[in-house]
Amino acid sequence: MSLSSLLRGARPLKIAAALSLALAAAACSTDPDKLADGAGGMGGMGGAGGAGGRGGAATPGSAQDFVLNVGDRVFFESDSSDLTPTATGTLDRQAQWLSRYQRNAFLIEGHADERGTREYNFSLSARRAQTVRDYLASRGITASRMRTVSYGKERPVAVCNDISCWSQNRRAVTVIEGGAGS
Amino acid sequence: MPTITRRSIIATGLALGGGPVLTGPARSELVIDVRRGNFQPIPIAVADFGGEGDTGLRVSGIIGANLSRSGYFTILDKARFPERPAFDAAPDFSAWKSTGAQGLVAGRVTRDASGRLKAEFRLWDLVAGQQVAGQQYGTDAANIRRVGHIISDAVYTKITGVGGFFDTRIAFVDESGPKENRRKRLAVMDQDGANVRYLTQGDALAVSPRYSPVTQDIAFMSQAPGQQPRVQVINLETGTRQVVGNFSEMSSSPRFAPDGRRLVLALQDGGNSNIYGLALGSKETVRLTNTNAIDTSPNYSPDGSQIVFESDRGGKQQIYIMGADGGAARRVSFGQGAYSQPAWSPRGDLISFTKQTTNGFAIGVMKPDGSGERILTEGFHNEGPSWAPNGQYLVIFRDPGGQGGGKLYMIDITGKVEMQVPTPSFASDPTWSPLLSGGR
Numbered sequence: 001m002s003l004s005s006l007l008r009g010a011r012p013l014k015i016a017a018a019l020s021l022a023l024a025a026a027a028c029s030t031d032p033d034k035l036a037d038g039a040g041g042m043g044g045m046g047g048a049g050g051a052g053g054r055g056g057a058a059t060p061g062s063a064q065d066f067v068l069n070v071g072d073r074v075f076f077e078s079d080s081s082d083l084t085p086t087a088t089g090t091l092d093r094q095a096q097w098l099s100r101y102q103r104n105a106f107l108i109e110g111h112a113d114e115r116g117t118r119e120y121n122f123s124l125s126a127r128r129a130q131t132v133r134d135y136l137a138s139r140g141i142t143a144s145r146m147r148t149v150s151y152g153k154e155r156p157v158a159v160c161n162d163i164s165c166w167s168q169n170r171r172a173v174t175v176i177e178g179g180a181g182s
Numbered sequence: 183m184p185t186i187t188r189r190s191i192i193a194t195g196l197a198l199g200g201g202p203v204l205t206g207p208a209r210s211e212l213v214i215d216v217r218r219g220n221f222q223p224i225p226i227a228v229a230d231f232g233g234e235g236d237t238g239l240r241v242s243g244i245i246g247a248n249l250s251r252s253g254y255f256t257i258l259d260k261a262r263f264p265e266r267p268a269f270d271a272a273p274d275f276s277a278w279k280s281t282g283a284q285g286l287v288a289g290r291v292t293r294d295a296s297g298r299l300k301a302e303f304r305l306w307d308l309v310a311g312q313q314v315a316g317q318q319y320g321t322d323a324a325n326i327r328r329v330g331h332i333i334s335d336a337v338y339t340k341i342t343g344v345g346g347f348f349d350t351r352i353a354f355v356d357e358s359g360p361k362e363n364r365r366k367r368l369a370v371m372d373q374d375g376a377n378v379r380y381l382t383q384g385d386a387l388a389v390s391p392r393y394s395p396v397t398q399d400i401a402f403m404s405q406a407p408g409q410q411p412r413v414q415v416i417n418l419e420t421g422t423r424q425v426v427g428n429f430s431e432m433s434s435s436p437r438f439a440p441d442g443r444r445l446v447l448a449l450q451d452g453g454n455s456n457i458y459g460l461a462l463g464s465k466e467t468v469r470l471t472n473t474n475a476i477d478t479s480p481n482y483s484p485d486g487s488q489i490v491f492e493s494d495r496g497g498k499q500q501i502y503i504m505g506a507d508g509g510a511a512r513r514v515s516f517g518q519g520a521y522s523q524p525a526w527s528p529r530g531d532l533i534s535f536t537k538q539t540t541n542g543f544a545i546g547v548m549k550p551d552g553s554g555e556r557i558l559t560e561g562f563h564n565e566g567p568s569w570a571p572n573g574q575y576l577v578i579f580r581d582p583g584g585q586g587g588g589k590l591y592m593i594d595i596t597g598k599v600e601m602q603v604p605t606p607s608f609a610s611d612p613t614w615s616p617l618l619s620g621g622r
Contacts, residue, residue: 079498079520081453107408114563114581114583115538116522116538117479117499117522117523117536117538117543117565117566118389118390118523118565118566118610118611119390119434119435119448119478119479119492119522119523120476120478120479120492120494120499120522122403122411122432122434122435122478123432123434123448123450123455123476123478124476126431126432126450126453126455127452127453127454127476130452130453131453134453149408149409149410150410150411150432150450151405152389154364154366154387154389154405155362155363156361156362157362159360159361159362159584159585160583160584161562161583161584
């Protein structure tokens with residue numbers, strides 16, 4: 001409990017760091033999947049090309065390892081909970097990692113962008129989290145390890161008045177709750 | 183609770199000096215038809231209330247501000263008053279003619295032997311030359327703002343023929359901090375923005391408050407960090423707060439039934455959301471819709487026989503109506519765009535909604551059969567309409583986006599009136615209380 005809350009407490013900073021790098025790499029992009037590649041693949045690229053080194057620094061099996069080397073989030077089209085090909089690619093990597101580190105429980109957060117009304121967006125974000133949960137289950141992840149939570153449009157990661165922000169906010173984020181190496 | 187008593191002031195019962203003040207056959211001219219948008223605000227004079235230090239002035243100040251904010255009155259500049267109206271004498275009607283004012287509110291506040299305040303007012307029809315309303319109220323000093331609101335309601339109702347709405351509160355979500363991690367607290371204030379009280383701490387997210395139409399209970403959705411949102415009910419008089427029901431997944435979007443004893447709400451079931459009824463006493467829960475879709479934002483008709491809600495069962499969010507016990511639902515919104523957050527007017531004649539199009543977010547009204555749609559305001563982001571108890575106004579929030587935040591606005595059903603409702607910080611999800619002095 002304390003360890004998981006510690007990890008969860010540390011998470012926003014890491015995401016902020018990853019996101020600012022991703023934004024720098026794709027500042028003008030309106031395609032969230034490019035951002036997904038940037039954010040999720042950053043560690044992977046670092047590992048493969050040795051450019052970053054950050055991914056290599058993360059303890060295998062740790063929450064940081066998951067964020068940097070696997071990619072913790074997938075993005076959705078407006079008012080949709082369908083998985084894009086990029087999203088299924090990310091979720092396949094997530095499923096592999098989660099199968100390898102069996103003792104991690106995790107939380108799937110569903111989010112919506114600001115271009116919707118409050119009550120609907122809570123349900124839309126729940127539907128997105130459920131879609132991710134169903135997909136990971138179809139890849140062999142045990143249901144008892146997964147918990148979902150809906151945040152509606154209340155927790156944007158990018159704030160501006162155009163699609164470059166909205167497309168980053170309609171997302172589902174897989175948050176590792178179990179401790180590193182556990 | 184401190185009490186407010188009331189008694190009519192009958193013009194004939196007072197020694198009024200001369201003039202045609204007795205209730206005669208003269209028909210009152212002091213009326214305004216606010217059912218359509220082709221009215222002109224009616225000019226009215228609000229005299230400073232005398233007596234008891236500045237208390238009288240506070241009361242007349244509240245009345246003038248309220249009538250002005252309603253959008254249906256223009257308040258005559260005191261510099262143009264032809265006389266200083268005395269409470270116990272009829273105004274000099276001929277002298278008022280040149281001011282253009284059609285009505286005059288005069289009054290005073292005095293203290294009786296027991297220390298209680300007595301507030302009195304008269305409403306004069308300056309055109310017909312007669313008193314058209316008069317009332318006195320006994321109260322203690324703590325309630326003096328409410329007396330100002332009650333007198334405002336009496337004047338407003340006499341002239342417009344529409345029920346009052348000044349003696350009410352508005353609950354809302356107070357927002358502060360950066361957008362990415364905004365603190366959202368439940369707050370309540372008088373409808374004019376005075377007496378703000380915070381009802382939650384901000385450690386958990388609080389959104390979607392809905393006032394009971396009969397009591398000082400507010401249902402809302404609360405979300406602790408990392409946990410599913412849960413519907414709770416808080417009572418403003420006792421401060422007690424309870425989680426409603428014991429559901430494994432998210433519960434959201436509560437609304438009270440007209441009798442205040444039941445809630446209708448949305449329960450999440452995996453990727454779907456359905457509408458349920460819940461008795462607050464027995465906690466018995468009844469499923470009302472059963473779709474592979476998002477059904478949410480339910481709201482009863484004022485007679486309790488029907489429920490209006492939004493659903494994306496047809497692909498996009500649209501408004502549907504079903505019986506209060508569930509069953510077949512009929513779609514009533516057919517325009518371009520997504521319709522959400524339906525709310526049934528307390529008068530029963532209209533359903534308000536939020537409508538999202540490529541142009542942004544609009545607030546509109548339609549008849550319960552879906553006909554007669556009218557857009558009242560549109561722009562980048564308008565959301566969350568909630569009816570005043572008189573069914574004449576909606577309170578909404580408007581958000582400019584970016585790191586800015588929502589502000590509350592009161593708009594009327596003619597689309598002609600729009601007034602900002604002051605809040606201490608950013609605000610969203612307003613919900614209007616019933617009349618505090620209403621018969622319960």
